[in-house]
Amino acid sequence: MRSIRLAAAQTPEFRENVGAALDYAIGIAALAETDGVALLLFPEGFLQGYLTDEPSARRVALDLASPAFAAVLHRLPKSGPMLVMGLIEIDGGRLFNTAIVVERCVLLGRYRKAHLLPGEQAFEAGEESPLFAIGDLRFGINICYDTNFPEAAAKLAALGASLILCCSNNMMPRDKAEIFKERHNVVRAERCRETGLWMISSDVTGERDGRVAWGPTAVLNAEGQVVAQLPLEEPGLLIFDYPCTASAVDQV
Numbered sequence: 102m103r104s105i106r107l108a109a110a111q112t113p114e115f116r117e118n119v120g121a122a123l124d125y126a127i128g129i130a131a132l133a134e135t136d137g138v139a140l141l142l143f144p145e146g147f148l149q150g151y152l153t154d155e156p157s158a159r160r161v162a163l164d165l166a167s168p169a170f171a172a173v174l175h176r177l178p179k180s181g182p183m184l185v186m187g188l189i190e191i192d193g194g195r196l197f198n199t200a201i202v203v204e205r206c207v208l209l210g211r212y213r214k215a216h217l218l219p220g221e222q223a224f225e226a227g228e229e230s231p232l233f234a235i236g237d238l239r240f241g242i243n244i245c246y247d248t249n250f251p252e253a254a255a256k257l258a259a260l261g262a263s264l265i266l267c268c269s270n271n272m273m274p275r276d277k278a279e280i281f282k283e284r285h286n287v288v289r290a291e292r293c294r295e296t297g298l299w300m301i302s303s304d305v306t307g308e309r310d311g312r313v314a315w316g317p318t319a320v321l322n323a324e325g326q327v328v329a330q331l332p333l334e335e336p337g338l339l340i341f342d343y344p345c346t347a348s349a350v351d352q353v
Contacts (some may be wrong), residue, residue, distance in 0.1 A: 103239050104342040108133045108182065108261045109142040109303040111318035111339065113270055117161055123148075123176050126186065129338055134181030134339055139295070140235055141182040142303040145214075145270040146186035146198065147247050151305075155223035156194070162191035165201070168210065183209075183235055185242065187268040189232045198224045200242050200268045202233050203224075212242040216250050224227030227337060230256045237345045241266040245271070248289050248300075258296040264343065265292070267302040272314040282333075286317055290325030297323045299343065308332055 110129045115122035126143060128232050133141045145151055149161035163170045177184065183204045190199035190211070198214035198221065213227025239293070241257035241264050248254070255267060271278070271285065289300050302315045319330035320341045331337045 105140070105236050105238070105344045105345055106138045107140050107142070107301055107320070108136070108137070108138040109301050109320075109331075109340050110144070110285075111304055111306050111316050111335070112144055112269070112339050113307050113336055114149065114150065114305045114309065114314065115147065117157070118322070119161070119173065123173065126184070127313060128177070128179050130178045130184065131336055133340070134178070138182045140177060140240075140266075141184050142240075142266050142268065142301060142302045143186040144305045145187040145200075145268040146184050146189060147268075147305075151187075151222055151270040151272065152189060153220050158189050158196050158223045160193065161197055162189045164191050165211065165286045174203065174208060177203055177206050179205050181205075185266050185268065187244065187270070194337065195225045196223050197227060198244060199227075200266075202242075202243055204316075212244070214244040214247060215253060216247045217269075218246050220271055223245075225296045225353055230260065230261055230302070232257070232260050233280050238268055238343065242266045242268065243292075245269040246288060248292055250278040251292065251295055254292040254296045254298060263298060265298050265300040267300055269302055270314070271304055271316070272312050274311060275313050278313045278315065282315060286319055286327055286330075287319065289319075289321055290327075292325055293321050294325040299323055301339075301341065301343075306336055
């Protein structure tokens with residue numbers, strides 16, 4: 102069975118502390134490299150925090166062509182897995198909720214969140230759905246709320262993806278978190294069944310200011326079944342051997 106080893110980090114939330122976020126990412130990436138991971142996923146807004154009010158977002162936003170972002174790249178591992186990481190991007194004065202794809206300190210590309218919540222009006226919606234490749238695997242990215250829209254997953258399937266990487270940040274008021282606790286994987290499973298794509302998600306966990314995040318960080322197969330998941334409420338690293346052939350998929 103041909104497979105590729107994927108990993109997703111369920112992390113504490115870092116807010117306006119890029120140095121601490123990078124330290125954490127470097128440590129997790131080192132663990133993943135030791136385990137032979139080829140692709141490592143981090144949550145939505147991981148680098149600076151999921152900051153949705155415009156003044157805060159502008160204060161921490163990074164231009165991907167800037168020396169400040171070059172310094173971030175320089176700190177990332179020069180070996181080990183390809184990294185997919187959420188951050189707040191600024192481009193020509195416009196803010197985006199973005200996921201970057203990085204391999205050995207080189208920026209390979211980005212995805213900008215296309216479907217924005219009412220509370221995300223500081224950001225502009227992205228318009229492109231790029232695919233990326235590692236070995237035989239072609240994948241695309243959705244960011245959290247994107248997974249509520251069938252067209253977001255369908256577009257990736259039409260382009261030839263076999264896997265969706267879902268960067269999420271579900272730090273919510275506790276009453277709302279209770280409602281959605283089991284709903285996240287239900288929605289993601291619908292997208293998998295509609296498209297025949299697998300999905301791996303990465304989320305934050307912890308509590309602050311009356312809010313709570315439990316995850317989930319999980320792998321769902323093409324039938325929408327959860328085939329691997331980290332315990333809720335615990336930071337950790339989910340490692341999964343993704344089958345790269347149709348016949349292998351049928352055996353899982």
